[in-house]
Amino acid sequence: WHRRFKQYANFPQLRPSFIWGHMKTIREFTVKNNDRPGLHIDWILRDMVKAAGNPSVLFVDTRPASYAMAVISSHEVAEQLSRATKQYPWSAPKSPTIAELVNLVGHQSILSKQREEWKSLRKQYNPGFAPRHLMTLLPCIIDKTEIFLGRLDKLCENGESFPLTDLIISLTFDIIGAVTMGIDFDAQHPNSSRQGEFIRAYDQLVQTFQGRSNALPWWCYPRLSLKRFILGKKVDSLLELMIRQKHSEEQPQEKRSVLSLSLQGHDELDEQLLTQTIDQVKTFLFAGHDTTSILLAWAFYFLHRHPEAQKALVSELDTLFGPESGASFELLKQKLLGPGGDELLNNMTYTTAVIKETLRLCPPAGTARMAPPGSNFVVRTPEGQELCLDGMILYNCATIIQRDPQVFGDTADEFMPERWLGDKSGIMSTSNDGDSSIEEGRRFPASAWRPFERGPRNCIGQDLATIEARVIIAFVARTYDFTKVGLGELKRDEKGAFIIEQAGKYRVKSKEMYNTQQVTAKPVDGMLMTVKRK
Numbered sequence: 001w002h003r004r005f006k007q008y009a010n011f012p013q014l015r016p017s018f019i020w021g022h023m024k025t026i027r028e029f030t031v032k033n034n035d036r037p038g039l040h041i042d043w044i045l046r047d048m049v050k051a052a053g054n055p056s057v058l059f060v061d062t063r064p065a066s067y068a069m070a071v072i073s074s075h076e077v078a079e080q081l082s083r084a085t086k087q088y089p090w091s092a093p094k095s096p097t098i099a100e101l102v103n104l105v106g107h108q109s110i111l112s113k114q115r116e117e118w119k120s121l122r123k124q125y126n127p128g129f130a131p132r133h134l135m136t137l138l139p140c141i142i143d144k145t146e147i148f149l150g151r152l153d154k155l156c157e158n159g160e161s162f163p164l165t166d167l168i169i170s171l172t173f174d175i176i177g178a179v180t181m182g183i184d185f186d187a188q189h190p191n192s193s194r195q196g197e198f199i200r201a202y203d204q205l206v207q208t209f210q211g212r213s214n215a216l217p218w219w220c221y222p223r224l225s226l227k228r229f230i231l232g233k234k235v236d237s238l239l240e241l242m243i244r245q246k247h248s249e250e251q252p253q254e255k256r257s258v259l260s261l262s263l264q265g266h267d268e269l270d271e272q273l274l275t276q277t278i279d280q281v282k283t284f285l286f287a288g289h290d291t292t293s294i295l296l297a298w299a300f301y302f303l304h305r306h307p308e309a310q311k312a313l314v315s316e317l318d319t320l321f322g323p324e325s326g327a328s329f330e331l332l333k334q335k336l337l338g339p340g341g342d343e344l345l346n347n348m349t350y351t352t353a354v355i356k357e358t359l360r361l362c363p364p365a366g367t368a369r370m371a372p373p374g375s376n377f378v379v380r381t382p383e384g385q386e387l388c389l390d391g392m393i394l395y396n397c398a399t400i401i402q403r404d405p406q407v408f409g410d411t412a413d414e415f416m417p418e419r420w421l422g423d424k425s426g427i428m429s430t431s432n433d434g435d436s437s438i439e440e441g442r443r444f445p446a447s448a449w450r451p452f453e454r455g456p457r458n459c460i461g462q463d464l465a466t467i468e469a470r471v472i473i474a475f476v477a478r479t480y481d482f483t484k485v486g487l488g489e490l491k492r493d494e495k496g497a498f499i500i501e502q503a504g505k506y507r508v509k510s511k512e513m514y515n516t517q518q519v520t521a522k523p524v525d526g527m528l529m530t531v532k533r534k
């Protein structure tokens with residue numbers, strides 16, 4: 001109890017219980033939100049931070065079930081964790097809670113490795129994410145998008161509602177499968193029972209994470225953990241077969257795929273290389289499809305809800321690609337793959353602002369770090385307090401940070417892509433490490449937008465994700481109209497028209513959409529929609 005009531009006693013916090021720390025508080029705040037079952041932990045933490053008077057660091061004690069935690073809700077403090085420092089040249093160490101994902105990403109994953117081991121992996125895979133190389137992936141992205149459009153057309157014909165996130169997950173999985181391994185997983189096969197064994201096993205594995213907090217240890221749910229373990233092993237053995245096959249091919253075509261980069265320079269595929277490769281491939285497959293699909297599902301919902309944003313987006317696409325390309329897949333494909341295609345993509349400023357604003361409001365992922373006990377890792381809060389974070393899990397809560405009214409003003413909770421338009425310095429850039437001030441050409445401090453996190457351990461796939469998102473939006477936004485069904489459905493007046501409320505958005509019929517936890521933050525009902533051709 002010394003630790004509970006002495007070590008972190010000076011930290012801003014809600015009143016802890018003698019035995020359960022803040023576990024009971026979390027439960028109380030969860031119950032207060034029981035009209036939103038399965039609500040993502042970020043929203044519970046947001047309420048707790050508000051109740052504590054909005055401190056930039058909130059102490060949340062989840063011992064004995066897990067660790068003591070510092071919830072970071074200020075971009076200035078978040079930046080002190082993610083930047084390179086003398087003490088931590090590659091930013092503060094990753095949190096041990098990442099071990100919960102071991103069946104999904106493996107023990108050797110680039111996500112969890114530290115120091116030199118991580119650095120050499122990052123160096124190994126960087127060439128696969130260089131901007132010039134990414135542009136060579138455009139034909140593949142477009143081919144897979146064509147299959148997706150075919151699936152949307154079928155849904156237009158039958159008028160049935162469907163979870164948009166699932167449909168996009170199959171698309172982004174097909175893309176990342178091709179990019180990572182040079183393999184066509186055919187995840188978009190219309191008949192799911194005829195999909196390959198790998199896709200089915202993988203899907204079952206991901207399902208075991210539904211509705212679970214990643215912060216609790218495996219022994220809190222032993223049966224589920226066993227199921228995860230078995231499915232994880234099955235996925236590994238299927239990947240092993242594919243990797244062996246690729247290794248035996250004389251000349252891999254995709255020289256910069258994650259798989260080729262893993263095997264480069266190795267004639268022998270020994271056990272160590274095999275395990276290492278399986279783990280990296282698994283990591284990229286997961287990190288590379290799930291988050292991007294969440295981004296797109298929310299982006300289409302926001303556009304459905306915000307008619308002015310939808311109009312501005314369509315107008316940009318018409319201006320850049322020509323209005324006739326809105327109804328013709330081939331024409332748009334030619335423009336994107338023809339000379340100047342990359343420039344057109346780069347000029348999709350409004351589309352990029354839509355992506356940026358979606359990721360601000362609904363960040364699919366975040367980062368958790370840990371300051372080892374005795375490391376004397378001290379941060380300075382904007383309030384001028386110095387806090388030693390030793391022994392704590394440090395959670396940069398992007399959902400809170402990116403909705404900070406001190407940065408984004410009264411409209412912090414509103415979807416307003418325009419807010420990014422005056423921002424001249426590299427609209428998606430997360431590379432100016434360590435800077436939490438407002439530099440020239442920016443309207444907001446760079447560190448206040450961190451869906452890909454920042455610093456040396458920022459997301460390696462961020463440019464790929466935004467290229468994918470731009471291409472998919474370009475093909476979809478002028479051809480299809482999505483309509484939300486169920487939660488977050490829009491209200492109509494007696495003439496059947498949607499009703500505008502303040503901030504230029506349509507009013508919802510009853511309850512707002514929200515995110516739930518499934519490793520990442522996913523729309524609770526999978527974003528149930530119907531779709532029509534315009």
Ligand code: HEM
Pocket residue numbers: 110111112122176283284287288289291292295363364365366367368451452453456457458459460461462464465
């Ligand atoms: C909208 C899409 C995406 C979002 C929001 C996102 C977000 C993030 C975040 C927050 C991190 C830091 C995680 C941590 O510190 O634990 C991260 C790391 C990572 N992401 Fe992404 N990501 C996206 C897309 C992708 C894609 C497309 C790929 C792969 C092709 C990818 C691969 C990775 C990898 C390998 C890391 C670990 C990097 C390292 O530690 O060096 N991500 N991502």
